[in-house]
Amino acid sequence: MQNQNSPSLPANISRQELQEIVRSQLLVLLEQEDLRGAKALLVPVQPVDIAAVITELPAVKQAIAFRLLSKDEAIEVYEYLDSNVQQALIEEFKQQDVLDIVDKMSPDDRARLFDELPAKVVRRLLNQLSPTERQATTLLLGYKPDTAGRIMTPEYIALKESLTVAQALERVRRLADVTETIYYLYVTDEFRHLTGVLTLRALLTAGSEQTVADVMKREVVIVRTDTDREEVARIVQDYDFGALPVVDTEQRLVGIITVDDVLDVIEQETTEDIYALGGVESGGDKYFQTTNLFQIARMRVKWLFILLFANTATSAVIANQEEIIERVVALAAFIPLLIDAGGNVGAQSSTVVIRGLNLREVSVKKALSVITRESLVGLLLGVMLGLAVVVWAYFLENSWEVAIAVGVSLLAITLLASVSGSALPFLFSKLSLDPALMSAPFITSVVDVLGVSIYLWVARVVLQL
Amino acid sequence: MQNQNSPSLPANISRQELQEIVRSQLLVLLEQEDLRGAKALLVPVQPVDIAAVITELPAVKQAIAFRLLSKDEAIEVYEYLDSNVQQALIEEFKQQDVLDIVDKMSPDDRARLFDELPAKVVRRLLNQLSPTERQATTLLLGYKPDTAGRIMTPEYIALKESLTVAQALERVRRLADVTETIYYLYVTDEFRHLTGVLTLRALLTAGSEQTVADVMKREVVIVRTDTDREEVARIVQDYDFGALPVVDTEQRLVGIITVDDVLDVIEQETTEDIYALGGVESGGDKYFQTTNLFQIARMRVKWLFILLFANTATSAVIANQEEIIERVVALAAFIPLLIDAGGNVGAQSSTVVIRGLNLREVSVKKALSVITRESLVGLLLGVMLGLAVVVWAYFLENSWEVAIAVGVSLLAITLLASVSGSALPFLFSKLSLDPALMSAPFITSVVDVLGVSIYLWVARVVLQL
Numbered sequence: 001m002q003n004q005n006s007p008s009l010p011a012n013i014s015r016q017e018l019q020e021i022v023r024s025q026l027l028v029l030l031e032q033e034d035l036r037g038a039k040a041l042l043v044p045v046q047p048v049d050i051a052a053v054i055t056e057l058p059a060v061k062q063a064i065a066f067r068l069l070s071k072d073e074a075i076e077v078y079e080y081l082d083s084n085v086q087q088a089l090i091e092e093f094k095q096q097d098v099l100d101i102v103d104k105m106s107p108d109d110r111a112r113l114f115d116e117l118p119a120k121v122v123r124r125l126l127n128q129l130s131p132t133e134r135q136a137t138t139l140l141l142g143y144k145p146d147t148a149g150r151i152m153t154p155e156y157i158a159l160k161e162s163l164t165v166a167q168a169l170e171r172v173r174r175l176a177d178v179t180e181t182i183y184y185l186y187v188t189d190e191f192r193h194l195t196g197v198l199t200l201r202a203l204l205t206a207g208s209e210q211t212v213a214d215v216m217k218r219e220v221v222i223v224r225t226d227t228d229r230e231e232v233a234r235i236v237q238d239y240d241f242g243a244l245p246v247v248d249t250e251q252r253l254v255g256i257i258t259v260d261d262v263l264d265v266i267e268q269e270t271t272e273d274i275y276a277l278g279g280v281e282s283g284g285d286k287y288f289q290t291t292n293l294f295q296i297a298r299m300r301v302k303w304l305f306i307l308l309f310a311n312t313a314t315s316a317v318i319a320n321q322e323e324i325i326e327r328v329v330a331l332a333a334f335i336p337l338l339i340d341a342g343g344n345v346g347a348q349s350s351t352v353v354i355r356g357l358n359l360r361e362v363s364v365k366k367a368l369s370v371i372t373r374e375s376l377v378g379l380l381l382g383v384m385l386g387l388a389v390v391v392w393a394y395f396l397e398n399s400w401e402v403a404i405a406v407g408v409s410l411l412a413i414t415l416l417a418s419v420s421g422s423a424l425p426f427l428f429s430k431l432s433l434d435p436a437l438m439s440a441p442f443i444t445s446v447v448d449v450l451g452v453s454i455y456l457w458v459a460r461v462v463l464q465l
Numbered sequence: 466m467q468n469q470n471s472p473s474l475p476a477n478i479s480r481q482e483l484q485e486i487v488r489s490q491l492l493v494l495l496e497q498e499d500l501r502g503a504k505a506l507l508v509p510v511q512p513v514d515i516a517a518v519i520t521e522l523p524a525v526k527q528a529i530a531f532r533l534l535s536k537d538e539a540i541e542v543y544e545y546l547d548s549n550v551q552q553a554l555i556e557e558f559k560q561q562d563v564l565d566i567v568d569k570m571s572p573d574d575r576a577r578l579f580d581e582l583p584a585k586v587v588r589r590l591l592n593q594l595s596p597t598e599r600q601a602t603t604l605l606l607g608y609k610p611d612t613a614g615r616i617m618t619p620e621y622i623a624l625k626e627s628l629t630v631a632q633a634l635e636r637v638r639r640l641a642d643v644t645e646t647i648y649y650l651y652v653t654d655e656f657r658h659l660t661g662v663l664t665l666r667a668l669l670t671a672g673s674e675q676t677v678a679d680v681m682k683r684e685v686v687i688v689r690t691d692t693d694r695e696e697v698a699r700i701v702q703d704y705d706f707g708a709l710p711v712v713d714t715e716q717r718l719v720g721i722i723t724v725d726d727v728l729d730v731i732e733q734e735t736t737e738d739i740y741a742l743g744g745v746e747s748g749g750d751k752y753f754q755t756t757n758l759f760q761i762a763r764m765r766v767k768w769l770f771i772l773l774f775a776n777t778a779t780s781a782v783i784a785n786q787e788e789i790i791e792r793v794v795a796l797a798a799f800i801p802l803l804i805d806a807g808g809n810v811g812a813q814s815s816t817v818v819i820r821g822l823n824l825r826e827v828s829v830k831k832a833l834s835v836i837t838r839e840s841l842v843g844l845l846l847g848v849m850l851g852l853a854v855v856v857w858a859y860f861l862e863n864s865w866e867v868a869i870a871v872g873v874s875l876l877a878i879t880l881l882a883s884v885s886g887s888a889l890p891f892l893f894s895k896l897s898l899d900p901a902l903m904s905a906p907f908i909t910s911v912v913d914v915l916g917v918s919i920y921l922w923v924a925r926v927v928l929q930l
Contacts, residue, residue, distance in 0.1 A: 015700070016825075044684045048704050169669075176670045183648050183665070183707075200648070200665065204634075205641045219509045235480070237732065239513050240725035242648075242707065259724055260705035263731075267702065270735050271820055277742060278816025279809055287817050288826050293838065297845045300813050307809050308850055311802045312857055318798040319861050325790070325797050332790050332797040333783040336804050336913050337776045343808070344744055344772050344909075348765050351743025352752050355736055360481070361753050373758070380762045385773055392777055396784050444809075448801050 015049065023053045030061055039068045047073060051080035063092040075101055079109040083116040084289065090121065099125070103133050106180060108153040108261060111140040139254075148232050149225035151265065152246045152255030155180045158188045161195065161213040165206045172200065181258055184243040187216050192252040194220060194245055222247050225254060229265050234360070236262045273358060276436035277351065279303040303437075310445035314339075314452050321456045330397045331459050334389075334406045338455055341385060342413040342447040349374050349421030350443050354435045357425060367426040371419060378418025382411040405462040409455040416454070417447045480514065488518045495526055504533045512538060516545035528557040540566055544574040548581040549754060555586065564590070568598050571645060573618040573726060576605040604719075613697050614690035616730065617711045617720030620645045623653045626660065626678040630671045637665065646723050649708040652681050657717040659685060659710055687712050690719060694730050699825070701727045738823060741901035742816065744768040768902075775910035779804075779917050786921045795862040796924050799854075799871045803920055806850060807878040807912040814839050814886030815908050819900045822890060832891040836884060843883025847876040870927040874920040881919070882912045 022045055029038040042050055042065075054065050054077070066089060069077055078086065078101050090098050102110060102125055114122045114137065126134055136154050143149025157179050159168050168185070176182050185203065187196035196216035206215045222245050223232050236244055236259055246255045272282040280287075281299045290296055318325070318335075325332050353370065356362040362370055390407035394400060420443050425435035487510055494503040507515055519530050519542070531554060534542055543551065543566050555563050567575060567590055579587045579602065591599055601619050608614025622644050624633050633650070641647050650668065652661035661681035671680045687710050688697050701709055701724055711720045737747040745752075746764045755761055783790070783800075790797050818835065821827040827835055855872035859865060886908050890900035 015703075016828075046684065046686060046704065173669055176666050182669070201641050204638055204647070219511065221511060237728045238480075239511065240728075242724070259707070259728075263702045263705075263724075263728075266728075266731065267824065271824070274739060274742065274820050275816060277739065278812050280813050280816060288821055288835070293842055293845065296838075296842050297849075300810075300842070301846055301849055304806070304809055304813075304846060304850060305853070308802070308806055308853060311805045314801040314805075315798040315857075315861060318801070319795065322794045322798070326794050329787045329791045329794075330784065332800070333780040333787070335797070335800050336779040336783070336917060337773070339801050340776045340779075340804070340808075340909065340913060341769070341773055343805075344769055345765075347743050348745050348769075351740060351745060355739050356753055359732065359736070363481075370753070373761075377758055377761050377765070380758065381766055381769060384762075384766055385769060388770070388773060392780075396780060444805065448805060452801060 019049050019052050019056070022049065023056050026053060026065060027057065027061070030064060035068065038065070042068060047076040048080050050077045055082050055085050059088060063089060071100070071104075075104045079105055082289070083113065086113055087117060087121075090117070095128075099128050103129050106153055106155060107133070107136040107140055108151055110137055111150065114141060115145070143225055146229050147225060148223045148227040148229060148244075148246045148257060149255070151229055151232070151261055152225075152257045153180045153261075154255045156243075156245075156253070156256040157182060157185050158192075158253065159185055159198075159212050161187055161189075161211065161216070163212045164208065165203060165210050165212070165215065166208040168203055168212050169208075172203070180256065181243050184241070184256070186245055186253055186256070187212055188253050194222065194247055194251060194253040196220060197245065220245060223257070224248070230269050232257055233262045233265045233269065237266075273436050276434060277354065279307070279437075307444065310442070311448060313445065313449045317449060317452050318456070321460075324456050324459055328402065328459065328463055330399065330402050331405070331455075333396065334393060334402075335452065335455070337389070338406065338409055338413055339448050339451050341389075341410060342417040342451045343444055345378060345381060345414050346417035346421035346443045346447045349378070349418050350425055350439050353422050353425045354439065357429050357435055364426055364430050367423070371422045371426070374418045374422035375415060378415045379411075381418075382414030385414060386411040401463045402459075405455070405459040408462070409451070409458045412454045412458070413447065413451040416450055417443070420446045484514050484517050484521070487514065488521050491518060491530060492522065492526070495529060500533060503530070507533060512541040513545050515542045520547050520550050524553060528554060536565070536569075540569045544570055547754070548578065551578055552582060552586075555582070555590075564593050568594055571618055571620060572598070572601040572605055573616055575602055576615060579606060580610070608690055611694050612690060613688045613692040613694060613709075613711045613722060614720070616694055616697070616726055617690075617722045618645045618726075619720045621708075621710075621718070621721040622647060622650050623657075623718065624650055624663075624677050626652055626654075626676065626681070628677045629673065630668060630675050630677070630680065631673040633668055633677050637668070645721065646708050649706070649721070651710055651718055651721070652677055653718050659687065659712055659716060659718040661685060662710065685710060688722070689713070695734050697722055698727045698730045698734065702731075738819075738901050741899060742819065744772070772909065775907070776913060778910065778914045782914060782917050783921070786925075789921050789924055793867065793924065793928055795864065795867050796870070796920075798861065799858060799867075800917065800920070802854070803871065803874055803878055804913045804916050806854075806875060807882040807916045808909055810843060810846060810879050811882035811886035811908045811912045814843070814883050815890055815904050818887050818890045819904065822894050822900055829891055829895050832888070836887045836891070839883045839887035840880060843880045844876075846883075847879030850879060851876040866928045867924075870920070870924040873927070874916070874923045877919045877923070878912065878916040881915055882908070885911045 022041065025041055026038055029041060050069070054062050057065055062085060066074065066077070078089070081089070105113070114125070126137065129137065139154065140150055140152070155178060157172060157175050159171065163171070172182050172185065183200045185198050185200065186194060187198065189195055196218050197220045198212065198216040202215050221235065221239055221241070223235065225246055225248050232244065241259070243256045243258045245253055246257060248254050275282045281302060287296070353362065386407040389410050390403045393406040394403035397403070424439045424442055428435045428438040487506065490506055491503055494506060515534070519527050522530055527550060531539065531542070543554070570578070579590070591602065594602065604619065605615055605617070620643060622637060622640050624636065628636070637647050637650065648665045650663050650665065651659060652663065654660055661683050662685045663677065663681040667680050686700065686704055686706070688700065690711055690713050697709065706724070708721045708723045710718055711722060713719050740747045746767060752761070818827065851872040854875050855868045858871040859868035862868070889904045889908055893900045893903040
């Protein structure tokens with residue numbers, strides 16, 4: 001279905017549609033047991049798309065489809081599969097087939113797979129890997145999760161300073177098939193200390209009589225094996241590197257992290273951040289793959305209870321001042337409106353500050369100026385919203401006192417929300433707590449409790465109760 | 466300050482600290498008018514860090530610091546500066562210096578700069594660029610913002626199928642200094658139609674008598690000039706490519722997009738998504754650089770008014786049923802608690818669904834199963850929270866009827882919130898509206914209005930009013 005001489009996507013088809021078409025055609029061919037046709041169908045398809053197609057097949061057909069692939073393609077496709085499909089295939093295959101694939105995977109993908117497998121299976125596989133691969137894997141698994149050490153790969157090219165450019169290029173050619181990338185080359189001394197870096201571009205454009213030492217850059221941006229992976233992603237993003245070297249505590253080169261792995265890290269970290277803003281404990285990126293409803297409820301109930309507990313204060317405040325509401329029942333009508341408006345303003349302020357902290361656009365040093373700015377904006381917004389709400393309250397209840405009480409309260413609540421919405425993330429960042437997860441419940445609670453108190457106090461004053 | 470023979474970051478210093486140290490030392494040297502010392506200070510520092518340091522200098526010192534750099538480094542650093550610093554420097558410099566830098570920037574960075582400059586300045590600069598650069602720039606600026614055409618660069622290497630591997634490598638060497646990347650090479654025919662792609666790795670490891678046609682892959686993943694940049698980022702992330710070719714409607718190759726530009730796109734798009742979830746219209750990534758408070762208020766007031774308007778319904782509902790509250794004033798105490806709990810549950814559901822839609826982890830096809838799952842989880846959570854709240858309400862008001870009314874309402878509200886929180890994003894996605902921006906206000910309003918109605922109705926039944 002793809003023209004051999006044109007780009008693989010016709011002008012009007014999306015990748016999802018492509019995968020859907022391949023999947024249904026593949027199913028038909030497998031039903032007809034036309035394995036040759038199925039194999040031919042998959043030849044021009046990208047490994048990433050093959051993996052997506054296989055994931056969507058019925059479980060019984062996945063192993064059959066996978067076996068259609070050539071050895072090299074099978075390994076590539078395997079690395080792109082979802083981990084539950086990877087596990088299912090491991091159980092399907094004969095020992096030897098499994099071992100071949102697992103042995104040939106790149107070490108970082110293998111470590112990621114082993115992280116998901118049951119410990120028994122991991123032990124068995126580890127024992128049967130070739131010695132070099134076993135060593136590479138246990139090295140990676142030895143590092144804490146979410147650190148550079150865990151996501152790096154030891155398959156890099158190291159050069160000696162004394163090599164000529166011609167010799168270096170020859171070494172690159174020889175190792176090209178067994179390394180993660182040949183575009184970034186690292187220079188080490190005899191003790192494996194990292195002394196320099198050069199790109200393949202620099203090597204190719206240098207004179208062949210020059211040495212590696214002439215071409216390389218001695219200022220190398222590095223990360224350590226215990227560097228947090230979020231920091232790694234930030235460095236790759238800021239410096240626009242295609243790969244980063246990872247050193248141990250002795251400054252010896254132990255691995256590299258390539259930008260494509262960083263893209264995955266960024267996606268997972270962003271999901272965690274977004275979940276945190278919404279009050280959901282992250283289960284990795286597995287929310288929609290988790291089938292156990294109790295597990296999902298557990299991811300969510302913790303923060304709901306914390307918020308519920310914090311919000312009980314609002315009911316205590318109101319219960320304590322019930323006589324005001326008894327006197328002017330109309331006041332009750334505006335409680336949701338006021339605390340919702342406060343919550344919305346607080347959410348806006350905290351959202352931009354939390355994101356700004358994450359991207360290093362603002363720092364705790366600048367907290368005061370940011371909070372001042374947010375307060376002024378909050379005042380502005382409070383005046384605009386307050387006027388609108390005064391009009392509405394008068395229309396609803398036909399009482400200027402109630403309307404003014406509501407309007408003034410809204411102004412005060414909006415100001416309060418802006419201040420707390422912008423200040424609390426800084427405070428939590430300073431206390432080394434995650435601003436995203438910690439601030440939202442506190443901000444809502446602060447705004448609600450104080451907001452309700454302000455409202456009833458203002459009402460008391462305005463209505464001279 | 467950096468040891469020439471060791472990696473540039475000592476084991477215990479962060480990049481922020483490094484930049485801070487360089488900045489303060491630089492300021493001291495500039496005050497003393499020691500330009501030679503200042504120049505030497507900057508030699509081993511990465512362009513990205515120099516740009517960050519210059520950005521933090523007082524405005525009057527920025528131009529002086531910038532002039533310390535060599536021509537090549539100046540261009541690199543300039544591309545990394547914030548756009549307001551880029552603009553300030555343009556006004557500072559002599560015509561010719563500005564032109565030299567702007568002329569030598571890579572076309573995609575130049576297009577990005579021109580997007581920010583006043584139109585008058587852009588016209589003047591455009592007219593004075595060299596013809597090739599002017600053509601490259603107007604080409605890019607001719608495309609709609611947020612499309613592949615706008616973020617691509619025309620500086621790629623194209624090869625003919627008939628070249629031998631040796632000839633191809635020679636061409637790569639010759640063009641290495643003027644192209645964005647030499648690691649991905651594109652094969653075109655005499656009409657510039659894209660016919661294949663090959664990596665430099667493949668070229669280097671091929672036999673030198675082979676031709677490009679032997680080595681290249683004919684299945685190429687492409688994007689078109691009008692492809693949305695979010696889609697471009699998704700493709701690069703999924704396929705792990707270092708670069709993507711961009712073709713026009715005739716399938717002719719017009720440019721490439723490299724992964725480092727995609728990283729920037731991802732960051733900006735993520736900020737937009739996060740802002741949308743928080744109810745903030747995005748001003749690009751300029752929230753903290755905007756100094757006009759009225760502009761900021763304008764970014765935020767629109768959604769606040771929409772939400773306020775939607776929330777007026779809650780006050781109408783309560784005002785309409787004031788007699789219930791008159792009869793049992795204790796009921797008013799729990800209004801904030803109930804709608805807050807509903808809002809939190811709704812926010813959780815919508816957050817995970819919106820993020821899932823964004824990452825293509827769920828699609829509208831699966832809407833029914835996702836909503837069902839969320840409803841069941843909502844029921845589970847509602848039971849847990851409801852029991853807790855019944856205990857609290859009884860403790861506060863000493864009335865079983867009120868406690869039961871509150872508990873049953875919480876259960877109903879939680880279920881309602883889960884359903885609307887998961888369903889509305891799918892609905893808006895189906896209507897081609899942005900789920901993130903559209904759903905949150907509707908979900909809060911639906912939960913609040915219906916929640917309050919449910920509460921007063923349940924109270925009426927339980928208390929037999």
